[in-house]
Amino acid sequence: xxxxxxxxxxxxxxxxxxxxxxxxxKYAQRNSKxxxxxxxxxxxxxxxxYLKNFYKINKNFITFLKHIVSKDxxxxxxxxxxxxxxxxxxxxxxxxxxxxxxxxxxxxxKTKAQIKTYQKNSDLAxxxxxxxxxxxxxxxxxxxLKECKIKLIYNGFNDPKVKKKIKKNKNLNIGFIGxxxxxxxxxxxxxxANLLRKKNFNFLIAGDGELEEKLKKLSAKNKNIKFxxxxxxxxxxxxxxxxxxxxxIREPLGLVGIEAGLCKVxxxxxxxxxxxxxxxxxxxxxxxxxxxxxxxKENQERLLLPDFVINPxxxxxxxxxxxxxxxxxxxxxxxxxxxxxxxxxxxRLYQHVKKRFSIKSYFDKIEEIxxxxxxxxx
Numbered sequence: 001x002x003x004x005x006x007x008x009x010x011x012x013x014x015x016x017x018x019x020x021x022x023x024x025x026k027y028a029q030r031n032s033k034x035x036x037x038x039x040x041x042x043x044x045x046x047x048x049x050y051l052k053n054f055y056k057i058n059k060n061f062i063t064f065l066k067h068i069v070s071k072d073x074x075x076x077x078x079x080x081x082x083x084x085x086x087x088x089x090x091x092x093x094x095x096x097x098x099x100x101x102x103x104x105x106x107x108x109x110k111t112k113a114q115i116k117t118y119q120k121n122s123d124l125a126x127x128x129x130x131x132x133x134x135x136x137x138x139x140x141x142x143x144x145l146k147e148c149k150i151k152l153i154y155n156g157f158n159d160p161k162v163k164k165k166i167k168k169n170k171n172l173n174i175g176f177i178g179x180x181x182x183x184x185x186x187x188x189x190x191x192x193a194n195l196l197r198k199k200n201f202n203f204l205i206a207g208d209g210e211l212e213e214k215l216k217k218l219s220a221k222n223k224n225i226k227f228x229x230x231x232x233x234x235x236x237x238x239x240x241x242x243x244x245x246x247x248x249i250r251e252p253l254g255l256v257g258i259e260a261g262l263c264k265v266x267x268x269x270x271x272x273x274x275x276x277x278x279x280x281x282x283x284x285x286x287x288x289x290x291x292x293x294x295x296x297k298e299n300q301e302r303l304l305l306p307d308f309v310i311n312p313x314x315x316x317x318x319x320x321x322x323x324x325x326x327x328x329x330x331x332x333x334x335x336x337x338x339x340x341x342x343x344x345x346x347x348r349l350y351q352h353v354k355k356r357f358s359i360k361s362y363f364d365k366i367e368e369i370x371x372x373x374x375x376x377x378x
Contacts, residue, residue, distance in 0.1 A: 156362025180209030
């Protein structure tokens with residue numbers, strides 16, 4: 001049986017890349033006609049539980065090299081287009097059947113050397129899978145990769161079939177979930193909340209990160225803001241909300257928007273990068289245009305802020321900006337006053353997410369790529 005060898009980092013907390021990969025991997029273990037395995041440089045995080053066919057590369061290096069040169073193996077690199085080690089590995093070994101999956105690391109690349117490595121690895125790839133049109137055009141327009149090698153496959157998710165509980169009070173739960181870093185815009189969420197502190201709103205922040213203490217100082221005078229901390233299952237947090245705010249400065253796709261759809265929760269989000277591929281403005285949520293110069297970046301490594309983002313109206317690369325907190329607050333008030341519309345947005349988002357981001361569709365399209373590479377190598 002032909003083997004699919006996934007090369008992916010699994011040692012960190014349960015991030016978006018790992019969440020989507022785990023959903024796929026467990027589904028593929030049950031349904032794929034190919035043998036699936038994982039090779040990683042690190043021990044697997046306890047957050048992921050038991051993973052069948054997981055191997056550390058340094059302890060199984062000879063086996064890994066045999067897979068690299070074998071025509072019976074497809075090597076599937078996740079977020080490794082920037083890796084020089086991967087380039088030298090597949091350049092100097094007679095490797096075949098190479099897939100790269102770009103989940104969004106391209107937004108972090110800043111130097112000419114990094115861009116050159118992307119180009120070199122793409123030349124050795126049989127196929128490059130991307131998770132959004134925004135990611136596709138970032139690779140084409142900034143990195144100059146060949147469009148013929150790039151295949152868009154939207155991430156797949158299981159429907160958790162969430163049943164929302166009836167609230168005992170009339171306070172509106174408005175939430176943010178994500179890393180507490182400048183790119184996720186938690187500071188904008190708090191600034192908007194501070195404009196609404198006299199309203200019957202609960203502002204809930206889930207996540208952790210290096211901005212946490214500064215954000216707590218920013219919200220110190222607002223008793224309606226509560227920091228939840230890191231959550232293991234985002235669905236359990238999102239389903240308690242009436243509105244989710246996604247004020248991201250950059251977002252290759254936007255996992256939290258998809259999760260909100262699975263919970264039938266309405267969303268207010270930045271109109272940037274891949275977010276509009278999840279949410280349609282004034283149909284399944286509200287999209288706001290980033291218009292302000294980025295703030296709250298003191299003492300932050302520049303790596304956290306991208307040099308460029310994708311304009312979703314024409315898919316050109318542009319300089320990043322941030323949302324206006326006043327516009328966020330007005331949008332919250334608008335949905336607060338329009339309860340029926342808020343519910344409609346949640347239902348429409350659920351219908352869209354179910355159709356575009358189903359795990360079966362995701363699995364079937366990737367399986368087609370495996371099959372085409374298999375017959376090509378015979």
